[in-house]
Every structure is written in structure tokens, then in C-alpha cells.
Amino acid sequence: MIKIGIIGGSGLDDPDILKNVSETIVETKWGRTSCILKEGEIGGKSVVLIGRHGRAHTIPPSQVNNRANIQALKDIGCTHIIATTSVGSLREDIGRGHFVILDQFIDFTKHRDITFYEEFEPGTTMHTSMAEPFNPELREIIIKKAKELNLNHHPKGTVVTIEGPRFSTKAESNMFRLWGADVINMTIAPEAILANEAGIPYAAIAMSTDYDCWKNDEEAVSWESVVEVFKENVKNMIDLLTLTISDIN
Numbered sequence: 001m002i003k004i005g006i007i008g009g010s011g012l013d014d015p016d017i018l019k020n021v022s023e024t025i026v027e028t029k030w031g032r033t034s035c036i037l038k039e040g041e042i043g044g045k046s047v048v049l050i051g052r053h054g055r056a057h058t059i060p061p062s063q064v065n066n067r068a069n070i071q072a073l074k075d076i077g078c079t080h081i082i083a084t085t086s087v088g089s090l091r092e093d094i095g096r097g098h099f100v101i102l103d104q105f106i107d108f109t110k111h112r113d114i115t116f117y118e119e120f121e122p123g124t125t126m127h128t129s130m131a132e133p134f135n136p137e138l139r140e141i142i143i144k145k146a147k148e149l150n151l152n153h154h155p156k157g158t159v160v161t162i163e164g165p166r167f168s169t170k171a172e173s174n175m176f177r178l179w180g181a182d183v184i185n186m187t188i189a190p191e192a193i194l195a196n197e198a199g200i201p202y203a204a205i206a207m208s209t210d211y212d213c214w215k216n217d218e219e220a221v222s223w224e225s226v227v228e229v230f231k232e233n234v235k236n237m238i239d240l241l242t243l244t245i246s247d248i249n
Contacts (some may be wrong), residue, residue: 003046004245005078005200007069007191017042017238018049026076030067030113034059037072043246048078052187060187061164064213067113070194079246080138081195083204086230087159087165087183088212088221089175099235099240100157100183100206102143104178106129107189108162113178114190116197126197133192138203138248145243151236159206161189167221173214184212205232205240 011197015223018040020089025036038049050069053059067133072083087100094100100235117126146153160176162168164186168176176184209229 001046001077002080002248003048003076003078004042004248005048005076005081006052007081007083008049008051017242018047019054024048027070027173028068028071028075028202030071033063033068033072034064037076039076040247041170042242045245045248047245048073048076050147052191053116054085062111063189065188066190066194069117070191070198070200071102071116072113073199074198078200081191081200082138082241082244083175083188083191083201083202084241085159085185085188085204085206086209086226087206089183089208090160090173090212091162092215094154094157094182094208095152096208096210096229097236098208099146099151099236100208101134101139101153101155102145102154102159102183102188102204102206103139103156104158105133105189105192105211106158106160106179106181107193108160108176110163112163112190114193116193116194128193128197130193130196133196134203135143135201138201138244141247142203142205142240142244145240145247148243149236149239151240154182155229157206159183159185159188159204159219162186167211170213173212176216183208207237 169179
């Protein structure tokens with residue numbers, strides 16, 4: 001049975017898109033999830049929604065219990081995970097409101113729990129391949145639906161995930177551009193790592209809300225500007241999620 005987990009990021013923590021909604025508390029060995037899980041349906045498909053930062057956006061990026069969130073989605077039977085996230089653009093051609101269907105990440109976090117393996121069983125080692133961290137089949141469906149909706153989108157992109165909650169310095173922003181990163185955020189890398197370790201196909205839809213701070217003819221990113229752009233485009237994100245979910249089999 002298909003069951004799709006949606007991890008909602010900034011501005012999409014608790015959208016009114018589920019039908020036949022119920023709430024579920026899932027206890028995990030890693031502690032509490034960010035919030036109570038909401039189960040329901042989208043287009044007849046079973047969907048589980050979790051707000052990454054909590055319902056009231058009270059959990060800073062560095063304090064999100066990613067292990068509990070991913071474990072809970074696995075324990076409740078999710079067969080796929082789609083994450084949404086706001087990102088800063090590190091490229092001129094990735095404008096505000098554009099969607100990026102991520103295909104690679106650079107993990108620049110420093111203080112996160114990024115593995116389920118705190119020790120190996122005797123005689124075994126678990127080194128998960130991360131060459132393609134975002135599921136190609138899920139990505140293709142998202143790209144197809146973005147085209148059908150005629151959305152401004154980029155079919156691939158590398159995200160650099162920083163620790164946060166502070167934004168980058170200009171020196172850091174320019175360094176990330178030199179590294180080949182296309183967008184920047186504070187959440188995706190740990191989730192992608194853990195979803196891969198858990199064996200759950202994972203894809204992420206990123207929405208560009210700003211130009212970080214590298215662009216000298218633009219104001220540096222602020223939280224207020226991120227929220228404003230996300231709110232302006234949240235309907236497009238919901239439409240993209242809804243159509244994508246309808247095509248997952």
C-alpha cells in the first residue's frame with residue numbers, strides 16, 4: 001500500500017490539503033517528533049504530514065529531531081517521502097518563487113545527528129551509498145508535474161545545508177557558489193541522509209525565496225522576506241504536491 005510522508009518546511013507546516021484527517025502520536029527510540037503527525041488523504045492516496053519546525057514554527061533548524069521524524073514516518077508505514085523547503089538562490093537564473101527539484105546536497109552542518117547507526121552490530125558495518133541522495137523516480141514525477149503546471153522550475157540543483165539558525169556571511173555565500181551549490185538552506189541534508197539509511201525513497205521540492213547575501217544589487221536575506229515569498233507561492237507548492245502524489249504508484 002502506498003503511503004506518502006510529506007515533511008512541510010517554512011510556510012507549509014499545516015496546510016489544509018488533507019481529507020479525512022486524524023492525528024497520530026508515534027513514539028520513537030530517538031525521542032519526540034517535531035509535532036503530532038496528521039494522517040489523511042490526497043486524491044485517494046494515504047498521506048502523512050509532519051511539520052519540520054513544529055506547528056507554530058518553534059523549533060530552530062539545528063534542534064529539529066530528524067531521526068525521530070524519519071523513524072516515525074517509517075514506523076507508520078510510509079513508502080515515500082516528499083520534503084518541501086524554502087531556499088536561498090546562489091544563481092542568477094534561479095529567481096524568487098522558482099522551484100528547484102534537488103538532485104544533490106552538500107552537508108555543511110556541524111552539530112546534527114545525521115545517522116541512525118550509533119554503533120555497528122558485531123561483524124557488520126553499515127555505510128549507506130549517497131551518490132544519488134534524491135530518488136530519481138520521485139524526481140521525474142515532480143519534474144513532469146511542474147511542467148504540466150507551467151511553473152518556473154529547475155529540474156536539478158545542488159543544495160548546501162548550513163547549520164543555522166543564522167544566515168550566511170557574504171564570504172560563505174560566495175564560497176558555496178564556488179563549490180558548485182545552486183541553493184542554500186538549513187534542513188535538507190540530514191533528512192536526506194536519514195531517509196536513505198531508512199530505505200525510504202526521498203525527494204525534495206525547494207522554493208527559492210531570496211538571493212542569500214552574495215548578490216550585491218539585492219538586499220541580504222531576512223526571515224520576513226522568506227516568509228513573504230513563500231506565502232505568495234504556497235498555492236503553487238500545494239498544486240505541485242497534489243499532482244505529484246496522484247502519480248505515485
